[in-house]
Amino acid sequence: MDVTQLTLKSALEGLNEGKFSSAELTQNYLDRIKRYNPKYHAFVSVNPEAMSEAKEADELRKKGKKLPLLGIPVGPKDNFLYQGMKATAASNLLDNYTPQYDSTVVKKLKAAGAVVIGKTNQDAWGHGSSGEHTDYGITHNPYAYDRVTGGSSSGSGTAVAGDMCLMGTGSDTGGSNRQPGSYCNVVGIKPTYGRVSRYGVIAMASSTDSMGPLTKTVYDAAKFLSVMAGRDEKDATTADLPVPQYHLNLETEKKFTLGLIKEYFEGLDKKFTKVIETAVKKLEAKGHKIKQLSIPAVKYAYPMYCLTVFAEIASNLSRFDGIRYGYDRDRFGEEAKRRIMIGTHSASSGYADQYYNQAMVGRKMLTYQFKQALETVDAFIGPVFPFPPFKIGEKETDPLKMYLSDVLTVPANLTGQPAMSVPIDFVDGMPNGLQVICKHFDEQTMFQIASQVEQEYQMYKIRPKLI
Amino acid sequence: MVKSKLVSPKLVEHIGLLAKLPLSKTELLKFSEQLSNVLNFMGQLSKLKLDLKKTSPHLNLFNITREDKIDRDRVLTQEQALSQARKTYKGYFLVKAIFS
Numbered sequence: 001m002d003v004t005q006l007t008l009k010s011a012l013e014g015l016n017e018g019k020f021s022s023a024e025l026t027q028n029y030l031d032r033i034k035r036y037n038p039k040y041h042a043f044v045s046v047n048p049e050a051m052s053e054a055k056e057a058d059e060l061r062k063k064g065k066k067l068p069l070l071g072i073p074v075g076p077k078d079n080f081l082y083q084g085m086k087a088t089a090a091s092n093l094l095d096n097y098t099p100q101y102d103s104t105v106v107k108k109l110k111a112a113g114a115v116v117i118g119k120t121n122q123d124a125w126g127h128g129s130s131g132e133h134t135d136y137g138i139t140h141n142p143y144a145y146d147r148v149t150g151g152s153s154s155g156s157g158t159a160v161a162g163d164m165c166l167m168g169t170g171s172d173t174g175g176s177n178r179q180p181g182s183y184c185n186v187v188g189i190k191p192t193y194g195r196v197s198r199y200g201v202i203a204m205a206s207s208t209d210s211m212g213p214l215t216k217t218v219y220d221a222a223k224f225l226s227v228m229a230g231r232d233e234k235d236a237t238t239a240d241l242p243v244p245q246y247h248l249n250l251e252t253e254k255k256f257t258l259g260l261i262k263e264y265f266e267g268l269d270k271k272f273t274k275v276i277e278t279a280v281k282k283l284e285a286k287g288h289k290i291k292q293l294s295i296p297a298v299k300y301a302y303p304m305y306c307l308t309v310f311a312e313i314a315s316n317l318s319r320f321d322g323i324r325y326g327y328d329r330d331r332f333g334e335e336a337k338r339r340i341m342i343g344t345h346s347a348s349s350g351y352a353d354q355y356y357n358q359a360m361v362g363r364k365m366l367t368y369q370f371k372q373a374l375e376t377v378d379a380f381i382g383p384v385f386p387f388p389p390f391k392i393g394e395k396e397t398d399p400l401k402m403y404l405s406d407v408l409t410v411p412a413n414l415t416g417q418p419a420m421s422v423p424i425d426f427v428d429g430m431p432n433g434l435q436v437i438c439k440h441f442d443e444q445t446m447f448q449i450a451s452q453v454e455q456e457y458q459m460y461k462i463r464p465k466l467i
Numbered sequence: 468m469v470k471s472k473l474v475s476p477k478l479v480e481h482i483g484l485l486a487k488l489p490l491s492k493t494e495l496l497k498f499s500e501q502l503s504n505v506l507n508f509m510g511q512l513s514k515l516k517l518d519l520k521k522t523s524p525h526l527n528l529f530n531i532t533r534e535d536k537i538d539r540d541r542v543l544t545q546e547q548a549l550s551q552a553r554k555t556y557k558g559y560f561l562v563k564a565i566f567s
Contacts (some may be wrong), residue, residue, distance in 0.1 A: 100547045194528070234541065236531040303512040306505070314486060321487075323560050325551035330489045337488055341479065341498060342505055344486040357507060361517045400504050 004028050004163040008072060008356050011166060015061065015071050022061070022071025026054035026115055026165075029073050033118065033164045035180070036466050039145075041137035044078045046118040047084050053115040060113065068227055070113030075165035077153050078119040079126065079202040080211075081326030082106045085116070089202045090134040091124040093320060093331035099210035103200025104232045105169060105211055112227045117165045120153030125317065126173050126204035127335045128152050129405045131180070133414035135333065138392055141183060142464035143431055147306040147389040150179035155215040157184035161431075162466050167224055168214040172296060173204045174305055175384070175409025177212050181421035182384035185459055186405070187221045188214050190409075192441045193416035194239045196225075197232035208305075208413040218454045222246035223449045244444055248258035250451040257289040258449070259377035263298035264408055269387045272432065275425040276383055279434050282456050283381070291377050296364040298411055304366065306403060307359035314343030338399060367415040379449055380437040383408055384421045389430050390461065408435065419444045422450040423459035429457075473503040473510075 079089040081099035088094040131154025133138035139154035141147040142162040156168025157180025168175040170177040172190035181188020189212035195209040213224035280453035322328040345357035412419035421433030437448040476495040483490040554561035
């Protein structure tokens with residue numbers, strides 16, 4: 001048995017039954033990281049304390065301690081602060097930065113008994129949809145070495161799909177967890193804005209950043225989110241709502257009404273339309289109702305996103321002055337510079353009415369239209385990406401082209417709704433996900449729908465062959 | 468007639484100054500081109516007919532408060548706070564002179 005291929009559910013069973021220890025599990029992942037990371041660049045750094053954390057977990061288990069993730073090796077994205085371990089957000093500007101405190105998510109992971117195995121690679125600062133914009137080596141797709149992983153949580157996508165850790169975390173500002181989910185054949189979650197604390201995660205855009213899991217299965221994601229979520233006094237935007245044990249309420253015969261948003265299919269790669277249609281038919285055959293509808297403001301979601309988020313980026317990245325931590329601003333990469341400048345310009349006096357303020361009002365309108373549409377359906381389903389994983393370097397020359405790969409994921413960030421990618425049929429031999437978008441704080445329904453999709457496809461049984 | 472760029476190299480230079488980004492001459496030209504393209508695309512937003520008044524964020528959160536008490540859990544010691552700075556002086560962060 002190769003323990004690195006296990007899901008969270010089966011790994012916990014194995015640990016509890018004493019079939020293997022956390023130390024063995026962790027060592028196996030570390031061996032794979034050693035072997036494959038120099039080529040795939042899934043991790044920015046490996047935790048030198050991982051083995052002692054694993055042994056500590058084994059001791060606790062021996063003493064009869066019961067914790068939800070006891071002894072499970074997890075890879076937080078590099079923008080999640082973990083005290084004492086370098087956090088770069090994959091930018092050279094932070095190459096010398098060692099955080100003095102833990103992010104709330106990492107704190108919760110530790111309290112749940114997880115082992116932090118290393119910090120995963122990403123597009124620097126979260127700026128990118130491909131995994132190419134990092135100062136620590138481009139992340140490669142485990143299913144085709146010359147292709148991109150999707151981003152910005154590229155390292156977590158490759159690490160989970162390539163069996164270099166059991167689960168990863170990511171931050172989804174415009175699609176960053178769903179995109180690597182889709183391109184790497186794993187489950188990627190963007191929870192409702194305010195469901196998971198943003199405290200201690202290097203900020204990209206404060207009004208859309210949503211922290212969530214990347215995992216092999218829906219069950220794993222549901223259980224992981226139950227650990228991560230909840231009210232945090234250190235993040236005033238977290239909601240004071242109880243956190244359900246999502247994973248205990250997945251198997252259901254419940255039938256849903258699922259909406260197809262017309263605008264999501266306009267200009268979509270034909271092969272993608274076909275696999276989504278197949279998924280729709282399968283869900284219909286299971287007894288779910290399908291409803292076609294239109295959300296006109298979706299057409300303008302991308303410009304709204306770009307103007308809102310880039311302005312927030314300009315503001316958030318202004319704190320990097322090289323005085324209290326990190327290097328000087330000349331270390332910002334080209335993509336960060338581009339976004340800072342667009343954001344600065346579009347929110348500046350004389351231009352704000354035309355750009356930023358217009359986007360703010362548009363955002364409210366989009367949210368309103370989504371809310372109205374959700375009165376007639378339980379959830380929306382649709383594509384994650386408008387095209388399949390492209391070759392590394394192919395879109396680098398035209399930033400606008402790269403930005404537009406986010407066009408189907410950004411609406412949920414603007415409205416704050418929960419959304420996820422669950423793996424369905426491959427397109428041209430490459431992984432692809434179905435996007436499920438639900439009502440605010442209704443992650444439970446989202447997981448139930450995704451779980452039924454997973455039962456149909458069982459894509460987690462397909463494994464990549466790393467080279 | 469050649470359409471003038473939405474963002475001229477001179478404007479890029481000005482934005483760079485506002486955002487404290489050191490930019491080379493080559494970058495001024497490149498970003499002028501790229502920023503013009505991106506903002507030109509964003510301009511389509513003006514076609515959107517808006518019928519809602521400008522309002523607060525998408526979640527109905529308001530007046531989030533906490534007890535006015537020091538949370539020791541998130542207070543760094545002076546040593547910790549200074550630990551990541553490249554230049555310090557007698558327990559302070561050292562910054563460049565503002566007045567010359």
